Amino acid sequence: MEFDKVIAKRHSTRGFSNKKASWKDMVNAVEAVRQGPWADNTCSCKFLIVEEPKTIAQLATLADQSWIADATGMIIVCNKESSLEKMHGERGRIYARQQAGAAINTLLLKLTDLGLQSCWVGSYEDTHIRELLDIPGDITIEALIPVGYASSSPKNKDKPRKKPLETMLNWEKWGESARPALWREDKRRPQPEGFGYKVGIK
Numbered sequence: 780m781e782f783d784k785v786i787a788k789r790h791s792t793r794g795f796s797n798k799k800a801s802w803k804d805m806v807n808a809v810e811a812v813r814q815g816p817w818a819d820n821t822c823s824c825k826f827l828i829v830e831e832p833k834t835i836a837q838l839a840t841l842a843d844q845s846w847i848a849d850a851t852g853m854i855i856v857c858n859k860e861s862s863l864e865k866m867h868g869e870r871g872r873i874y875a876r877q878q879a880g881a882a883i884n885t886l887l888l889k890l891t892d893l894g895l896q897s898c899w900v901g902s903y904e905d906t907h908i909r910e911l912l913d914i915p916g917d918i919t920i921e922a923l924i925p926v927g928y929a930s931s932s933p934k935n936k937d938k939p940r941k942k943p944l945e946t947m948l949n950w951e952k953w954g955e956s957a958r959p960a961l962w963r964e965d966k967r968r969p970q971p972e973g974f975g976y977k978v979g980i981k
């Protein structure tokens with residue numbers, strides 16, 4: 780799928796049909812993550828794939844989010860922060876957490892590219908999940924990613940779902956929300972297509 784289309788198509792899905800997510804697709808999504816950037820090229824992330832419906836239902840209960848039980852696959856993103864901490868101290872822990880976030884995003888995008896739907900789930904009580912899945916104490920559980928095929932198409936598909944781009948941008952210095960006149964000549968250049976760029980120029 781074209782990259783912009785994948786970005787536009789990805790959204791959090793919280794309702795799944797009973798069509799089963801293929802384990803091969805889930806492995807392919809993890810393979811996409813493997814290609815990503817890693818501090819020191821050290822991949823601190825580990826992925827636990829769950830296909831057993833009973834276990835997925837238990838995870839839904841432990842996360843207190845009943846909709847998760849309908850997912851036909853689950854990827855649990857784990858992280859061994861100590862692998863980078865040994866090399867970089869506290870900074871290494873920060874790297875590990877940052878790269879887990881980047882990994883999750885790649886995972887979601889690749890799942891979308893493969894025609895699957897998913898959702899980043901960060902709200903759960905990890906002690907019981909650890910017990911259920913034998914995850915050791917030195918491994919951080921970064922996210923649960925329920926995977927499957929949506930039971931219905933997204934509501935309000937054409938309504939803008941995000942804050943405007945301008946609210947995210949600063950120019951040259953923090954707090955400058957408009958692009959300085961210095962760059963005004965650029966205005967004649969064609970704007971990039973796809974997401975409706977509307978960036979103020981002083």
Ligand SMILES: Cc1cc2nc3c(=O)[nH]c(=O)nc-3n(C[C@H](O)[C@H](O)[C@H](O)COP(=O)(O)O)c2cc1C
Pocket residue numbers: 789790791792793844898899900901902903940
């Ligand atoms: C760190 C993080 C934790 C999240 N935890 C949950 C969660 O526990 N349950 C849930 O339904 N959605 C969760 N989400 C998904 C967000 O609610 C969702 O991404 C947001 O509403 C934007 O919608 P979109 O993903 O469709 O663009 C989480 C997202 C992030 C980034």
